[in-house]
Amino acid sequence: MPDAGIGSRLRELDGTSRLLVVAVVGPTGSGKSELAVTLAQELGGEIINADAMQFYRGMDIGTAKMPVEERKGVPHHLFDILDVTEEASVSAFQHQARADMENVRSRGNVPILVGGSGLYIRAALDVLEFPGTDAAIRAGLEQELERAGLGPLLAQLQEVDPASAERLTDARRVVRALEVYRLTGRRFSSYMPQREYHQPAVQIGLAVDREELKERLAARVHRMVESGLEAEVRTLEGHGLRTGRTAARALGYAQFLQVIDGTMSVEEAVAATIAATRKFARRQLTWFRADPRIHWLPWKDKDLARKALETIASTVEG
Structure with missing residues (x-):
């Protein structure tokens, strides 16, 4: 258990800690949600989801969404906000997450951002501008893609934005990227964020043993299947899962749609989901390791919560 005195000390700093956003980041399966709940209990916090696939209603088993009874009364925000037919938008998330963070602070609580979707974390935390969209331009590009394939579009992009x-x-x-260039005249790469916080924040990263994480992820996929992942996918298919540009590509869901189609066995879907999940975790680690602002703590340290609170306290006091 964490030292309750640290949480009390933070709460007594004349409200200074209320200026902070705390983010818990790391690869899938590393225990972010559990740590976030503990920190919220100690700090008087509320959790804001930054896992893009947990935005979707009904996508519970395959996204490892924390059941309500395990949230220990801590308010959770930006879960179950989209139908599976809707497309997740990082720019819309930025607006919603920042509004929720302000609302949490207005109640005198600490916003705790949790997730493994790296761009969504940065959208909430960093100075980051998103260009607009144009349905006609995008439709034209998608027609080009369907007609000629990816090669010619990549060649166009090479000319304007190497x-x-x-x-x-x-x-x-x-x-x-081509839509943005045609709409704004600016290179898509010019919109990439700098590592500059939009408002004071502290990021806690969970440092994992990669080999142990691989085994944990495999076991988790097997538990998902045993808990009814295929039935969940079948139910969501009836709600339009296949038409969802974001949801239909989610780990496990894409594979079990193939089971429904008869093009993949359950065993093959399990193996494919495990492989894809491990690959995803590697990409997450690469993304987060590139950010020098993250404070890394061992994921299985018995004093993890206390050390996380100490890191937050030293940031506030420093």
């Missing part, structure tokens, strides 16, 4: 062309390989993001 940095983005080198970095992006996903067709959807290449289309977005």
